[in-house]
Amino acid sequence: MELNAFTNLLTETQVFIGFDRDGTLVPYADHPDEALLDECVKLQLEKLSLLPNVTVSIISARSIAQLGRDMLGSADRMILAGNYGLEISFPDHSEFLHPDAIRLKKTLRKLKVELFKKLPQLGSVIIEDHGLSLCVHYHRCEGLERRDIITAVSAFAKLYPDLTFINLPTSFEIMPANNWNKGSALDIIESKIGFDDEPWKLLYFGDSVSDEPAFQWINNRGGISVRIGDAKVTESSLQMKSCSDLIGLLNMAIK
Numbered sequence: 001m002e003l004n005a006f007t008n009l010l011t012e013t014q015v016f017i018g019f020d021r022d023g024t025l026v027p028y029a030d031h032p033d034e035a036l037l038d039e040c041v042k043l044q045l046e047k048l049s050l051l052p053n054v055t056v057s058i059i060s061a062r063s064i065a066q067l068g069r070d071m072l073g074s075a076d077r078m079i080l081a082g083n084y085g086l087e088i089s090f091p092d093h094s095e096f097l098h099p100d101a102i103r104l105k106k107t108l109r110k111l112k113v114e115l116f117k118k119l120p121q122l123g124s125v126i127i128e129d130h131g132l133s134l135c136v137h138y139h140r141c142e143g144l145e146r147r148d149i150i151t152a153v154s155a156f157a158k159l160y161p162d163l164t165f166i167n168l169p170t171s172f173e174i175m176p177a178n179n180w181n182k183g184s185a186l187d188i189i190e191s192k193i194g195f196d197d198e199p200w201k202l203l204y205f206g207d208s209v210s211d212e213p214a215f216q217w218i219n220n221r222g223g224i225s226v227r228i229g230d231a232k233v234t235e236s237s238l239q240m241k242s243c244s245d246l247i248g249l250l251n252m253a254i255k
């Protein structure tokens with residue numbers, strides 16, 4: 001996305017800007033705990049959220065608690081959608097929590113215990129608990145180790161029909177089997193904000209397959225969707241090479 005297009009957009013009457021977190025605002029790290037939001041990026045997001053015509057939202061696989069820690073001090077000016085939007089907090093302190101996420105919390109805990117018993121014996125996996133979803137990262141595993149992890153997690157999928165196990169290039173995302181995605185999260189945000197009531201301009205930045213439903217959602221409403229990275233196939237209307245390009249754009253546009 002070009003600087004001029006972005007700065008022009010910021011002058012519109014009402015602007016919604018959604019950001020994915022990992023791979024979009026924060027470069028990936030070997031361990032998810034090491035992927036921290038840079039203080040300069042945090043400052044730019046804070047400034048963005050202070051513009052009276054701009055609504056900022058972070059829509060991530062991570063929990064609202066984590067997103068709140070990232071944005072400490074300005075979190076209550078943003079819409080934070082954690083666990084793919086199964087949980088959403090709004091600036092007026094209202095919250096959305098998907099009933100399936102509540103119903104399946106115990107099931108997810110049980111699975112987590114079983115994954116911790118089984119997987120570390122097979123390879124150097126990282127099991128991340130986001131509260132309403134789990135993520136099994138296996139980017140550190142190669143060859144047979146990787147095959148064993150995929151086989152083991154796939155076997156668990158058969159035992160837990162109420163959960164969906166989404167196999168991404170180097171991870172499994174595990175969440176309620178209700179076809180929920182970031183587009184669904186945007187539906188909830190729209191029902192709260194009512195994008196139709198005013199001439200809203202919509203913009204969304206993401207970097208992965210899990211952002212594609214958000215790109216489609218934004219495109220369907222005449223907005224601009226931007227995928228970070230060099231994906232060959234994407235629904236996004238624009239692409240940017242890397243997180244640092246996006247961060248550079250924010251730095252140049254927001255003084």
Ligand SMILES: [Mg+2]
Nearest residue numbers: 020022023207
């Ligand atoms: Mg991402």
